[in-house]
Amino acid sequence: MASKLIEKYFRYEHLPQIxxxxxxxxxxxxxxxxxxxxxxxxVDKTVIxxxxxxxxxxxxxxxxxxLHTTHGRAVAFATGIxxxxxxxxxxxLAGDGDLSAIGGNHLIHAARRNINITVIAFNNNxxxxxxxxxxxxxxxxxxxxxxxxxxxxxxFDIALLAKGAGATYVAxxxxxxxxxxxxxxxxxxxxxxxxIIEVADVCPTYYGRKNKKGNAVDMMTYQKENMISAEAxxxxxxxxxxxxxxxxxxxxxxxxxLTEEYQKIIDRVMVK
Amino acid sequence: xxxxxLMQGNAACVAGAxxxxxxxxxxxxxxxxxxxxxxxxxxxxxxxxHFIQMEDELASxxxxxxxxxxxxxxxxxxxxxxxxxxxENIGYACMAEIPCVIVNVQRSxxxxxxxxxxxQGDVMQSRWGTHGDHPMxxxxxxxxxxxxxxxxRAFNLAEKYKTPVILLMxxxxxxxxxGIEINDEDVQIIERNKLDLNENKKGYEVSGDELVPxxxxxxxxxxxxxxxSHGFDGFPTNNNKVAGELHERLMKKIDENKDDIVTYQExxxxxxxxxxxxxxxxxxxxATAVDMAREEGYKVGMxxxxxxxxxxxxxxxxxxxxxxxxxxxxxxxxxxxxxxxxIVNNPNCKIDFLGKVDGTVIIPxxxxxxxxxxx
Numbered sequence: 001m002a003s004k005l006i007e008k009y010f011r012y013e014h015l016p017q018i019x020x021x022x023x024x025x026x027x028x029x030x031x032x033x034x035x036x037x038x039x040x041x042x043v044d045k046t047v048i049x050x051x052x053x054x055x056x057x058x059x060x061x062x063x064x065x066x067l068h069t070t071h072g073r074a075v076a077f078a079t080g081i082x083x084x085x086x087x088x089x090x091x092x093l094a095g096d097g098d099l100s101a102i103g104g105n106h107l108i109h110a111a112r113r114n115i116n117i118t119v120i121a122f123n124n125n126x127x128x129x130x131x132x133x134x135x136x137x138x139x140x141x142x143x144x145x146x147x148x149x150x151x152x153x154x155x156f157d158i159a160l161l162a163k164g165a166g167a168t169y170v171a172x173x174x175x176x177x178x179x180x181x182x183x184x185x186x187x188x189x190x191x192x193x194x195x196i197i198e199v200a201d202v203c204p205t206y207y208g209r210k211n212k213k214g215n216a217v218d219m220m221t222y223q224k225e226n227m228i229s230a231e232a233x234x235x236x237x238x239x240x241x242x243x244x245x246x247x248x249x250x251x252x253x254x255x256x257x258l259t260e261e262y263q264k265i266i267d268r269v270m271v272k
Numbered sequence: 273x274x275x276x277x278l279m280q281g282n283a284a285c286v287a288g289a290x291x292x293x294x295x296x297x298x299x300x301x302x303x304x305x306x307x308x309x310x311x312x313x314x315x316x317x318x319x320x321x322h323f324i325q326m327e328d329e330l331a332s333x334x335x336x337x338x339x340x341x342x343x344x345x346x347x348x349x350x351x352x353x354x355x356x357x358x359x360e361n362i363g364y365a366c367m368a369e370i371p372c373v374i375v376n377v378q379r380s381x382x383x384x385x386x387x388x389x390x391x392q393g394d395v396m397q398s399r400w401g402t403h404g405d406h407p408m409x410x411x412x413x414x415x416x417x418x419x420x421x422x423x424x425r426a427f428n429l430a431e432k433y434k435t436p437v438i439l440l441m442x443x444x445x446x447x448x449x450x451g452i453e454i455n456d457e458d459v460q461i462i463e464r465n466k467l468d469l470n471e472n473k474k475g476y477e478v479s480g481d482e483l484v485p486x487x488x489x490x491x492x493x494x495x496x497x498x499x500x501s502h503g504f505d506g507f508p509t510n511n512n513k514v515a516g517e518l519h520e521r522l523m524k525k526i527d528e529n530k531d532d533i534v535t536y537q538e539x540x541x542x543x544x545x546x547x548x549x550x551x552x553x554x555x556x557x558x559a560t561a562v563d564m565a566r567e568e569g570y571k572v573g574m575x576x577x578x579x580x581x582x583x584x585x586x587x588x589x590x591x592x593x594x595x596x597x598x599x600x601x602x603x604x605x606x607x608x609x610x611x612x613x614x615i616v617n618n619p620n621c622k623i624d625f626l627g628k629v630d631g632t633v634i635i636p637x638x639x640x641x642x643x644x645x646x647x
Contacts, residue, residue, distance in 0.1 A: 014507055044492055047342065060496045060507055067341060068498035068508070070364050073334040076326065080335030083322050084296040084344040109327035266317045
């Protein structure tokens with residue numbers, strides 16, 4: 001199955017990817033492509049946009065029109081694409097630092113506007129490309145190359161941040177539960193409005209090594225053994241949720257979509 | 273039929289942009305450019321285009337590049353502080369060769385400066401604002417009418433050379449209202465060639481000494497667009513040969529087409545022994561001062577750069593070979609002065625300077641005084 005997806009959607013000549021052994025990015029990218037395939041999206045009408053960082057290199061491996069943009073700005077580029085050509089499917093691939101630190105402003109405003117783009121947040125809790133600095137999603141107390149005494153920052157929950165900003169489809173997935181995560185991505189792409197799927201990534205090279213999480217298999221096993229459903233998470237206290245991997249839909253609701261609302265203005269004022 | 277109307281410089285910019293085919297505008301409010309965003313928001317839906325007010329200047333620049341990548345002519349507008357913020361993605365547009373137009377209605381700086389007094393302090397930033405070596409085309413209008421036509425030219429140059437083009441206005445022209453007469457009969461619009469490409473996988477491919485990749489942004493695009501050094505298929509590479517060739521081509525595509533790009537105006541220069549060099553709003557003041565000086569018998573003329581980058585180097589050097597004195601007049605501390613000093617190679621031609629950075633406008637009498645100060 002995987003090889004067929006590679007044949008159909010990947011720039012075969014540029015494989016293998018630059019990612020480290022055991023990196024979760026390849027698994028998440030496979031889920032994205034499987035979701036696209038399941039939905040039968042027209043590859044000629046689908047644009048993949050990414051920012052800067054390990055996971056943002058994902059776009060370049062896909063055989064679509066792909067935009068590998070500037071650090072943090074993928075959602076802003078995507079907004080321009082969708083606004084100018086609303087008929088296109090626009091999918092953003094971005095890491096936790098890219099999306100919630102330098103690009104945080106773009107994320108919350110795209111969510112607020114409810115523009116119909118889908119964001120896949122590859123959350124590995126660390127800046128990987130630059131060598132393991134703590135990110136806005138590094139848990140308090142964890143280590144990074146710029147947190148040698150332990151991180152004193154309070155982390156963001158990207159999914160809840162997006163929900164708070166008005167995202168109309170929010171879900172969380174992980175690297176181990178590929179069937180569930182693929183379905184969540186599929187539903188996100190199908191959703192008419194701003195959708196985001198935050199996927200718990202694994203970075204054995206930096207986050208794992210810095211925090212003694214073991215190798216890639218250990219980190220994947222951790223996801224397997226600590227997964228709870230989004231429904232179960234709702235009933236738990238913050239303390240009980242600590243260290244758990246949540247998989248499932250956080251919210252899904254209807255709200256007028258931005259480009260459709262703009263079309264109504266065009267229909268009203270366009271000089272024919 | 274042309275019709276004479278009263279129009280503001282900023283409004284003329286939007287009118288020109290729509291004429292040129294702009295169908296997407298992303299911006300962020302900042303004086304003295306805000307009327308451009310307001311006018312774009314009013315006019316674009318009437319022609320089936322889209323306007324969006326983004327969350328910041330960085331996002332506005334990103335959005336217009338995104339729109340242009342999918343075939344829609346795009347523009348943003350800002351002023352000094354916002355222009356600084358746009359530099360990141362202006363560099364991306366240079367590297368990825370994305371046509372788009374950035375309007376900077378200059379105001380007094382640095383930082384928040386003197387909102388929103390006139391200034392021309394972004395001359396060097398417009399050329400070298402983003403990091404790394406990169407090509408740049410910068411146009412500067414001196415009247416409301418010229419703003420209309422230069423905006424169209426900015427779009428045309430952006431399309432032709434697949435590069436961002438900066439329209440460097442100043443508050444003097446942006447907020448000026450004057451009668452303009454638009455005659456579109458001779459206006460040429462450059463559209464993107466629609467090449468018949470089934471699967472365009474190598475958009476950045478160039479052959480021989482071709483400087484602009486003809487397949488880029490054409491047809492069914494199936495390649496990567498990136499700010500990293502890249503090969504013909506847009507995929508990132510660390511290959512030094514490929515990177516070197518790409519960077520050289522990017523610079524050459526503007527440098528070797530200067531004859532096509534560069535424009536300037538000479539006023540009463542035929543018999544002049546003194547030339548006042550200027551651009552943008554300053555030129556109106558200089559032209560008046562030249563007339564006043566001529567009445568008093570001074571042989572003085574004006575040289576106005578319309579394309580300030582690339583600079584009208586050859587024409588100015590030629591002129592400097594036969595005049596005794598050049599006076600550079602600009603509303604800054606001497607930025608274009610540096611370029612004029614670089615260009616002029618005649619030891620018998622003295623270069624003087626008149627600038628202002630207090631937020632007020634230089635008046636013709638001040639220029640006249642410098643003209644008459646024959647040292």
